[in-house]
Amino acid sequence: MSDFLKLSGKTFVVTGVANRKSIAWKIAEMLEGEGAKVVYVVRSQARKESLTKLLSGGEVHICDVEHEEEIAALPSKIAANHQVIDGLVHSIAFADYSEGMRPFHETTKKQFLQAVDISCFSLVALSNALKELFAPNASVVTISISTTRMASENYGFMAPIKAALDSSLAFLAKSFSQFSQVRFNAVGPSLLKTSASAGIPGYVDAYLFAEQAIPRKQALQTEEAASVAVFLLSPRSSGIQAQNLTVDAGMSINYFDRDIIERTMNK
Structure with missing residues (x-):
């Protein structure tokens, strides 16, 4: 093993693994493949039991980020x-769409604040709780989205939450710089085929559209986004700080693709 990424022997905390389709799982799998040790953190006993079945003696802890006492105990x-x-992988997000998708202006205060708490503030809270354990040059990577300016109805109210998450990177990087060289970055993938995304109303149609909008005519693969996260966790990315690296296979350059326009106009 050449250890080009210089990850061998290092220890990383990975949150948010739900199953083998999770981007967090792919990241952890790649880290272990590079010789790193992974400590898993999940939100419930049920998740711990299901994850333990997938692992061969892996270390798994429970921390529901909605409860401050559990973060403090971690x-x-x-x-x-x-x-x-x-390093820390923050792959935690939740939005309550149990009543279906509504226009953004009908989002309830309870829904919005819960999503901010779980999907954004948890990054701040976990980083603060773990700061004494971080190596001086540790890397924290969160999972964002490729753009927070695309007002897609089928993503509900999560884009503004992710925008807050992206902004938090700069403020965390600045405040941590007072006592360390810890880096904070995000991976911003386009639409992925994960179990979490499958639960979003209308997501499948958007995913199929993404396959048409991407120049190669193939949607982004979870492994591709995970690879960027692993790079950001490595010392090889030491010059990258407070950034969201967009990983969309070129989708953002191709919305006005001739074939897409012709199909739309000829309906």
Whole structure:
């Protein structure tokens, strides 16, 4: 193993694994393939039990980020086995669409604040809780989206939440710079085929459209986004700070593709 990414022997905390389709799972799998140690954090006992079945003796802790006491307890659980953490993968997001999609202006305060708490503030809270365990040059990577300016109805109210997440990167990087060189970045993938996305009303149609809008006519693969996350976790990306790296296979350059326009206008 050449260890080009310099990840061998390092320890990373990965949150948000739901199953083998999760981007967090792909990231963890790649990290372990590079010789790194992965500490998994999930939100419930049920998730822990299902993840443990997929792992061969992996370390899994429970932390529901909606509960401050569980976040506060997490560092001591990890510190029992690890003196230093070289990075954190924040792959946590939730929005309550149980009543279906509504126009954005009908979003309720409860829905919006819960989504901010779980999907955005949890990055701040976890980073703060784990700061004493972070290596001086640790890397924190969160999972965002390719654009927060596309007002897509089928994404509900999550784009503004992700915009807050992206903005938080700069403020976390600045505040952590007072005592460390910890980096904060995001991967911004276009539409992915994950179990979480499958639960979003209308997502499948948007995914199929993305396949047409992407120049290669193939949607972004979860592994492609995960690879960028692993790069950002590595010392090889030491010059990248407070950025959202868009990974969309060129979709953003091709919305006015001739074939798409012709099909639309000839309906």
